[in-house]
Amino acid sequence: MADRRHALDRIDTTVAHPARRYNYLLGGKDNFAADRASAEAIERAMPTIRLAALENRAFLQRAVDFLAQQGIRQFLDIGTGIPTADNTHQVAQRIDPAARIVYVDNDPIVLTHARALLTSTPEGVTAYIDADLREPRTILDDPELRATLDFTKPMAVMLVAVLHFIRDDEDPQGVVDTILDALPPGSFVVASHSTWEYLPAGAIEALEAANADGRFRARTGAQLEHLFRRLDLIEPGVQSxxxxxPEQASQPRPSVEDVAFNAIVGRVR
Incomplete structure (x- = not known):
């Protein structure tokens, strides 16, 4: 209870937070006026942003299902966001109830919801770490992470819709490399990243205006591939x-312009 009060004391409702904004775009209720105003500014620039959020979430679910079918039983989900339906552990534990999952986020609201809602099967384990991707060593050295996941066995790291919140001056390559260095061979990384390369100039200008604090950094597919050049990419490589x-997703498929998110799934050599 003390941890929950401490987390709630850290909530600043006057400043938009990516997890709460994403929750609003997905149709959730765990957000504040600043989050909604920020999301609506993005939506004016990119009217299909809600579709993009839903497609991104569906990609995560397909990727977890794929990896679990490949025998992966450990998942580290960084930037998990506020729990919705079919979270990483639910998809993985449907295939193997003994799967072990650690969630990481830096929003206190996510912390309180995760501890209440992200409950594991009796056979498996689900844990939550309050940490920031910009400090990857803090995540990797966390005692609860080390107690939950076995770093001598393959695992999957989920970096879904989170890397675009790391600016260039915050060393995104160093963040990625620190995580990759910790993974045993045969592990996988799943990443998705917002891109403006498919958008018209007017939309990009409006999105830049909505990014006044510079926290958001869209990157091209080539830039995303470069971040993960140490991995063996699973087909189709870098793709929307x-x-x-697509054969496993709802039909018809939206255009790459409407979604404006690229993704990779890669294997650690």
Whole structure:
């Protein structure tokens, strides 16, 4: 209870937070006026942003299902966001109830919801770490993470819709490399990243105006591939989230312009 009060004391409702904004775009209720105003500014610039959020979430679910089918039983989900339906542990534990999952986020509201809602099967384990991707060593050295996941066995790291909140001056390559260095061979990384490369100039100008604090950094597919050049990419390589395993997704598939998210799934050598 003390942890919950401490977390709630850290909530600043006057400043938009990515997890709460994403919750609003997905149709959730765990958000504040600042989050909604920020999301609506983005939506005016990119009217299909809610579709993009839903497609991104569906990609995560397809990726977890794929990896669990490949025998992966450990998942580290960084930037998990506020729990919705079919979270990483639910998808993985449907295939193997003994799967072990650690969630990481830096929003106190996510912390309180995760501890209440992200409950594991009796056979498996679900844990939550209050930490920031910009400090990857803090995540990797966390005692609860080390107690939950076995770093001598393959695992999957989920970096879904989170890397675009790391600015260039915050060393995104160093963040990625620190995580990759910790993973045993045969592990996987799943990442999705917002891109403006498919958008018209007017939309990009409006999105830049909505990004007044510079916290958001869209990157091209080539830049995303470069961040993960140490991995062996699974086909189809760098591709729009709407075109990853499209036969398993709802039809018809939206255009890459409407979704504006690229993704990769890669294997650690």
């Amino acid at each position: 989230v709407s075109r990853w395993w």
